[in-house]
Amino acid sequence: xxxxxxxTANHIAGYGAKAARVQVVPAYPITPQTTIVEKIAEFVxxxxxxxxxxxxESEHSAMVACxxxxxxxxxxxxxxxxxxxxxMHEALHWASGSRLPIVMAVVNxxxxxxxxxxxxxxxxxxxxxxxxxxxxxxxxxxVFDTIIQAYKxxxxxxxxxxxxxxxxxxxxxxxxxxxxxxxxxxxxDFLPPYNSGWIxxxxxxxxxxxxxxxxxxxxxxxxxxxxxxxxxxLIPRIDKEYGERFGFEYGGLIEKYQCEDADLVLVTxxxxxxxxxxxxxxxxxxxxxxxxxxxxxxxxxPREEIQKLAEQVQMIATIDRHISFGMEGFLAxxxxxSLYNRGDLPLVAGFIAGLGGxxxxxxxxxxxxxxxxxxxxxxxxxxxxxxxxxKE
Amino acid sequence: MVTIKELPQxxxxxxxxAACAGCGPSIALRLLFKALGKNxxxxxxxxxxxxxxxxxxxxxxxxxxxxxxxxxxxAAASGIVAALQQKKLEGVTVVGWAGDGGTVDIxxxxxxxxxxxxxxxxxxxxxxxxxGNTGMQRSGATPYGAWTTTxxxxxxxxxxxxxxxxxxxxxxxxxxxCPSYPIDFVNKLKKAKEIRGTKYIHILAPCPTGWRYTxxxxxxxxxxxxxxxxxxxYEIEYGKFKLNSPSDRLVDKAKRKPVxxxxxxxxxxxxxxxxxxxxxxxxxxxxxxxxxxLASNYLL
Ligand SMILES: Cc1ncc(C[n+]2csc(CCOP(=O)(O)OP(=O)(O)O)c2C)c(N)n1
Ligand code: SF4
Ligand SMILES: [Mg+2]
Numbered sequence: 284x285x286x287x288x289x290x291t292a293n294h295i296a297g298y299g300a301k302a303a304r305v306q307v308v309p310a311y312p313i314t315p316q317t318t319i320v321e322k323i324a325e326f327v328x329x330x331x332x333x334x335x336x337x338x339x340e341s342e343h344s345a346m347v348a349c350x351x352x353x354x355x356x357x358x359x360x361x362x363x364x365x366x367x368x369x370x371m372h373e374a375l376h377w378a379s380g381s382r383l384p385i386v387m388a389v390v391n392x393x394x395x396x397x398x399x400x401x402x403x404x405x406x407x408x409x410x411x412x413x414x415x416x417x418x419x420x421x422x423x424x425x426v427f428d429t430i431i432q433a434y435k436x437x438x439x440x441x442x443x444x445x446x447x448x449x450x451x452x453x454x455x456x457x458x459x460x461x462x463x464x465x466x467x468x469x470x471x472d473f474l475p476p477y478n479s480g481w482i483x484x485x486x487x488x489x490x491x492x493x494x495x496x497x498x499x500x501x502x503x504x505x506x507x508x509x510x511x512x513x514x515x516x517l518i519p520r521i522d523k524e525y526g527e528r529f530g531f532e533y534g535g536l537i538e539k540y541q542c543e544d545a546d547l548v549l550v551t552x553x554x555x556x557x558x559x560x561x562x563x564x565x566x567x568x569x570x571x572x573x574x575x576x577x578x579x580x581x582x583x584x585p586r587e588e589i590q591k592l593a594e595q596v597q598m599i600a601t602i603d604r605h606i607s608f609g610m611e612g613f614l615a616x617x618x619x620x621s622l623y624n625r626g627d628l629p630l631v632a633g634f635i636a637g638l639g640g641x642x643x644x645x646x647x648x649x650x651x652x653x654x655x656x657x658x659x660x661x662x663x664x665x666x667x668x669x670x671x672x673x674k675e
Numbered sequence: 676m677v678t679i680k681e682l683p684q685x686x687x688x689x690x691x692x693a694a695c696a697g698c699g700p701s702i703a704l705r706l707l708f709k710a711l712g713k714n715x716x717x718x719x720x721x722x723x724x725x726x727x728x729x730x731x732x733x734x735x736x737x738x739x740x741x742x743x744x745x746x747x748x749x750a751a752a753s754g755i756v757a758a759l760q761q762k763k764l765e766g767v768t769v770v771g772w773a774g775d776g777g778t779v780d781i782x783x784x785x786x787x788x789x790x791x792x793x794x795x796x797x798x799x800x801x802x803x804x805x806x807g808n809t810g811m812q813r814s815g816a817t818p819y820g821a822w823t824t825t826x827x828x829x830x831x832x833x834x835x836x837x838x839x840x841x842x843x844x845x846x847x848x849x850x851x852x853c854p855s856y857p858i859d860f861v862n863k864l865k866k867a868k869e870i871r872g873t874k875y876i877h878i879l880a881p882c883p884t885g886w887r888y889t890x891x892x893x894x895x896x897x898x899x900x901x902x903x904x905x906x907x908x909y910e911i912e913y914g915k916f917k918l919n920s921p922s923d924r925l926v927d928k929a930k931r932k933p934v935x936x937x938x939x940x941x942x943x944x945x946x947x948x949x950x951x952x953x954x955x956x957x958x959x960x961x962x963x964x965x966x967x968x969l970a971s972n973y974l975l
Contacts, residue, residue, distance in 0.1 A: 306761045307754060335757035340788030344750035347743060347785070351754025354741055355716070357761050359754070373744055483739040483755065485714050485767055490734035492742040499731055 285465045285529075292423040292455035295462050296362060296388045296448070297322030299430030301332045302470050303386070306357035306477070309337040309348035311367060314400045315452035316390040319362040342367035346374035346387075353383040354491065356482035358434065360385070364452060365392035365406040372410065378445045379414030379507060381492055382480055384437030385445040386430060391553070391604075392452045393639040401640020402451035404552065404605040408581070408613050414507050416446035416514055417581040419552040421538070423460040426450050428531050431474055432521050438478040441513035451604075453640070454554045465529045473528055511583040518580055536585035538577040539592070541567065545574030547655050548592060549648060550601045550614055552578050555637065559602075561645035562652055573652050578614065586621040593622050598630040600655040602648065602671075604637040611635075611668040632664040636671040647671060676862055682709045692735035694727040697890025699880035699897065700801040701727055702854040704772065707799065710864035713738055714767050718752045720782065721745040722774035723807040746781040748773040749789035752796045768868055769796040775816035776806045779837045790844040790873040797867050797874045800837060803882035811885040818905075819958075820951050822887070822943040829946050833958070841875040842911045848874040849911040854881075855897025859908055859919055866910075879906045887942025899937040904959050907966055916969035926967050934959055 290298070296319045300308065308327070310320035326332035335352075339345045342363050349359040363371065368389055378385050393403035407417060418433060420426045426448065433446040450456060481491070495503065519535025526532025540560050542548055549559045556577025566573045576592060578585065593599065603612020610616060615633025622628050634651045637643035651671060658664045687708035694701040700723060708715070717740045719725065725742060729735045743751040748771040755769050773782060778800035786798060805823050806812040813823040815835040822829055842849045847870050852860040860878065867874035881896040883889065888896060900906040901922060908922040918926070925931045934956050938944040947955075 307757045309750075309754060309757075333761075335761050337753055337757055338792065339750065339753065340784060340791075344747065344753070344785050344788060347747040347750035348754035348757070350743070351718070351741065351751035351756075352758040352761075353754075354751075355755040355758030355762075357758040359758075374747070377744055483716050483741055485716065485739060488713070488737055488739045490728055490731075490736055490740040490742065493728055493734060493740070494725060494730040496730055 285463055287461050287463050289459050289461045290423070291318065291457050291459055292426045292450050293318040293390065293457065294322045295423045295427045296430060296450070297326065298464055299427045300360045301326050302427070302464065302467065303360070303431055303434050303474060304358065304471070305334055305360040307335045307337065307349070307352035307359045309339045309345040309352070309361050311339050311342045311345045311363070313342070313364045313367040315392055315456045316362045316364040316367070316388070318456070319388055319390070342370045343374055346371040346378060349385045350374065350378050350381060350383055353385050353479060354381065354483050356477065356479065358477040360387065362388035362390065364390045365394055368406045368410060369394065372413070375410055375413035375415055377492070380503070382443040383445060384434065384443055384479055386433045386437060387445070387447050388430070389447045389449045390452050390456045391449055399639045400452065402454055402604065402637070403639050404603070407447055407449045408605045410447070411582060411613065414444060415582065416444055416511070418446060418448050419579060419581060420448065420450045420455065421554055421557045421577060423455060423458070424462045424531055425533060426455065427462055427464065428525060428529070431470060432525055435474050435521050436514060436517055439517055440478070440480065442510050442517065443480045444507065444510050444514065449553070451553050463530070469528065473525065515583040515585065533579055536580045537588050538579055540575040542574035542576060542592060542595065544572055545596055546572045547598045547600060547652060547659060548574045548576050548596050549652060550576045550578060550599055550618060552581065552614065553604070555602055555604065555643050555648070558643060558645045559648050562648040565645065565649065566652055571656060584617050584621070589618055589621040590625065593625070593629050596629050598632070598655055598659040600632050600634060600651055602634045602636050602643070602651060604643070606635050606638065615668065630659060630664055632658060632666070633668045634671050635668060641672065677858065677865070679858060682861065683712070685713070687713060687737035689735045689737055691729070692727050693729050694723070695884045697883040697893045698727070699854050699882055699893050700724070700803060702893070703801055703860065703878050703880050706854065706857050706860055707770070707772070707864060708738065710861040711768055711770065711868060716741065716755055716767060716769050718743055718748050718755065718769065718771045720748045720773050720777040721808060722777050723803070724772060725808060745777055747785055748777060748782055749786040749794070749798060752798070753789050753792065753794050756794055756796050771796060771798040773798070773800055774807065775800055775802040775804060776814040779815040779835045787844065790841060790846050790875070793872050795871055795873070797864070797876065800877045801880045802877060803880050803885055804834070805885045807882060807885055819955060820944055820947045822946065838875065838877045838911070842914070844873070845914065846873040846875060847871070847913055850876045851907065851909055852876055852878045853897045853901055853906060853908065854878065855894045856901065856908060863910065885943065888940050892940060896937065896940060899932065899940070902932045903934045903937045904931040904963055905934055905937055907962070909966070918966060918970050926963060926970070928960060928963065
């Protein structure tokens with residue numbers, strides 16, 4: 284029987300891992316992720332979840348143990364934040380290069396120094412090029428649903444890649460919301476038992492991940508790129524099927540809101556997307572044609588959808604909870620890169636907001652929208668990158 | 676206890692592997708499979724064995740092998756062991772096979788964690804006393820006085836005592852070995868296979884390329900390391916220390932060859948002074964005083 288529970292996104296992520304019938308969970312604590320692995324420890328110790336729980340001595344080992352487990356033929360899950368994710372960096376490459384369908388919850392947190400435990404996308408975005416699929420969630424229900432969808436996607440033979448399910452620290456991780464947990468049999472029906480491209484098998488003795496010369500390396504990389512392209516096709520389909528079965532759908536790669544007739548579209552990720560919807564409602568009441576596009580999947584990047592969106596609008600404003608030092612926010616960069624070479628382009632302005640947990644409310648986004656609309660009417664952006672609410 | 680005649684004919688270190696001629700670690704690797712058979716999952720970090728196994732799409736190893744990050748052997752093994760437990764798959768032995776750098780330096784954290792968690796696997800450190808893969812830089816296992824490319828005038832510090840560090844984890848089985856004593860090594864592996872928990876075996880494995888000696892002397896050097904007492908063959912089973920043959924006959928200093936006989940054969944010790952050699956001899960004698968006490972029923 285489906286049931287509705289009220290809990291934090293972190294606990295909900297634990298419920299997601301349980302519902303996905305995860306079999307091995309190597310775990311290491313870090314704020315604000317910790318309550319995910321605590322919840323799973325509770326499930327395992329109470330016998331509610333049949334999984335091996337490995338209390339590893341570092342996040343590096345957590346990811347490598349996930350690799351070992353997935354390679355030996357079981358579904359693996361872990362969770363981390365910020366410095367823990369950075370410590371995993373090398374192992375993230377190893378996981379995707381080994382084509383192992385591991386799913387990890389990343390509770391987004393700022394990187395130090397100084398120590399800052401509050402939300403910021405710099406941790407997961409720094410791992411952009413590791414070959415992991417990246418989902419960004421806007422509420423607790425989406426966290427649960429995305430974990431299930433992620434395994435379905437990653438274990439598809441066209442994909443066989445790992446995925447991060449990202450959620451902002453505190454804004455989601457420690458915030459209670461009602462979440463519908465579908466009936467377990469229906470989840471099992473949607474997500475069959477673990478499927479991977481290969482396993483360590485004494486009857487089929489292969490060497491995995493051994494030395495690969497320039498004669499082959501490039502082809503292996505190309506296959507990962509192809510898998511990302513397949514994921515781009517599959518994500519909307521899986522999202523739709525999930526929606527039909529369980530009632531929640533997120534627009535596939537991008538969740539669009541009031542974009543059809545919009546002059547200006549606000550492009551965000553994560554919970555800023557929820558705030559942006561409120562901004563849109565408020566501005567629409569004043570007759571301003573604003574829409575919101577929340578990038579739900581950052582890798583593979585929804586280039587084609589952005590291109591389609593750009594055809595309808597006069598201006599795009601990106602809001603990045605992230606800065607690539609020496610350039611701009613990644614959303615700003617990727618959106619401009621998606622549009623180049625295409626004639627009749629909308630204006631693009633990049634806004635940096637909410638770093639290290641500074642609040643980004645619908646009011647903050649309203650300021651961004653109004654400034655963008657002004658630039659749009661003037662026919663040019665005053666600043667390519669604008670830092671919002673920066674103190675003098 | 677097997678004898679040399681009882682070793683199986685099957686080979687799982689296959690012909691055409693890419694080790695240097697006279698490679699000590701690859702002798703040990705061959706023996707490993709003779710002892711454990713084919714139901715082994717091998718975990719190998721970056722090390723000489725990354726090369727020895729050959730490049731994709733070939734392999735010189737006849738068991739499933741997971742190559743993994745340099746510092747991560749024991750973590751990968753932990754994941755594999757957990758997966759086998761989850762699948763209730765019995766009869767497969769998970770073996771970590773790592774160099775000294777991957778064990779005593781960069782991999783010590785993951786190994787210590789796996790041992791403390793009582794992970795059910797065999798971890799083998801094949802110790803060629805330097806970073807072989809990258810061209811012979813010093814490691815924490817490089818002995819005092821040895822030339823390496825990063826200690827061109829000889830290492831100033833002593834070798835880390837890794838087996839004792841592992842014994843301090845209170846794991847059920849710690850042993851030392853040397854490919855010059857194949858039956859001793861094979862029997863230790865067979866014993867380790869039957870024990871639940873973390874088993875650690877540290878092999879001193881002569882390396883002609885790094886130690887600077889001619890390739891036909893590998894077995895002789897391993898023997899000299901043991902006969903001089905520089906390397907002792909022992910087991911620590913559930914905390915109880917026991918010297919194995921032939922080391923058990925070397926407690927009396929008069930029975931041990933002078934360390935000089937071992938050192939003089941190797942180019943890496945060319946720069947040692949008489950004082951250095953005397954110092955090394957003194958350290959060896961001190962070690963043996965310790966072994967003597969431990970062997971006469973002192974629990975570690
Ligand atoms: C994180 C990391 N740092 C450095 C290296 C480069 N590296 C590869 S193998 C190796 C040395 C291995 O030495 P050891 O463990 O003693 O094994 P051996 O090569 O002697 O068999 C080094 C430094 C690496 N692969 N990964
Ligand atoms: S460098 Fe030494 S350990 Fe490495 S393959 Fe050559 S002989 Fe063997
Ligand atoms: Mg070495």
